[in-house]
Every structure is written in C-alpha cells, then in structure tokens.
Amino acid sequence: MGLFGGKHIDAHDTLNGWTHLLCHSDLHGDEDPGVFVIMTFGVCVRLAGLASVLFSGRHVHGGFPPTAKAGEQPHSHSYRVVVVAYPPSGTLDVLGKIPLGYNPDGPINLCREFVDPK
Numbered sequence: 001m002g003l004f005g006g007k008h009i010d011a012h013d014t015l016n017g018w019t020h021l022l023c024h025s026d027l028h029g030d031e032d033p034g035v036f037v038i039m040t041f042g043v044c045v046r047l048a049g050l051a052s053v054l055f056s057g058r059h060v061h062g063g064f065p066p067t068a069k070a071g072e073q074p075h076s077h078s079y080r081v082v083v084v085a086y087p088p089s090g091t092l093d094v095l096g097k098i099p100l101g102y103n104p105d106g107p108i109n110l111c112r113e114f115v116d117p118k
Contacts, residue, residue: 007039010057014093019057019086023047027066028075034064
C-alpha cells in the first residue's frame with residue numbers, strides 16, 4: 001500500500017474501476033470530524049458519523065483526520081474507522097481472470113470462453 005490520507009492519485013487503480021470509502025466516526029465534544037476531498041471536482045465530504053463515498057482513485061483526492069480544538073486533547077473514547085475497497089483488476093481487465101479454485105493441475109476457471117488465450 002502506498003501513500004494514503006494526504007493529497008494523491010492512485011495511478012495503479014484500474015481505469016474503469018471505482019473505489020468505495022466507508023467511514024464511521026464516533027467523536028466526543030467539539031472535535032472536528034475532518035473531511036475527504038476529491039480535488040479534481042471540488043467535492044468535499046464531511047466525515048461525521050457514517051459517511052460513504054464512491055469515486056475514482058485516478059482523480060486527485062485525500063483526507064484530513066479528526067482534530068481536537070487548539071490547546072485541547074482528543075477525548076480518549078473518540079475513534080474513526082475507515083474502510084477503502086476497490087475491485088481487483090482481474091475482474092475488470094480484458095486479460096484478467098479469477099479462478100473458481102485450484103486443483104493439482106492448476107486453476108479451475110468457470111468457463112474457458114471467458115479467458116483470452118493470449
């Protein structure tokens with residue numbers, strides 16, 4: 001896994017794939033929940049409570065962590081959980097294949113017609 005959080009582009013993401021960011025924050029007091037930004041389009045999502053964002057990682061994006069007010073400490077029970085999911089390239093690329101399983105002779109593909117012989 002490469003750079004995360006700060007401003008970046010996921011150059012190795014599949015061109016036709018989407019990334020899903022799921023975030024749950026349980027913050028206490030006046031803590032700022034932070035934001036997720038897709039800079040290419042000027043989209044800013046406040047990450048308070050439960051947030052779900054579907055986007056292309058091939059666009060400039062990044063996020064900011066939750067923060068306490070200046071001079072204050074974060075509450076000891078505050079937390080944020082972030083899950084980032086995206087499909088493996090084999091499910092979207094023409095040459096990709098995902099086997100159903102394996103046997104001693106090699107992978108078991110669902111249907112030979114789905115595999116490009118090259």
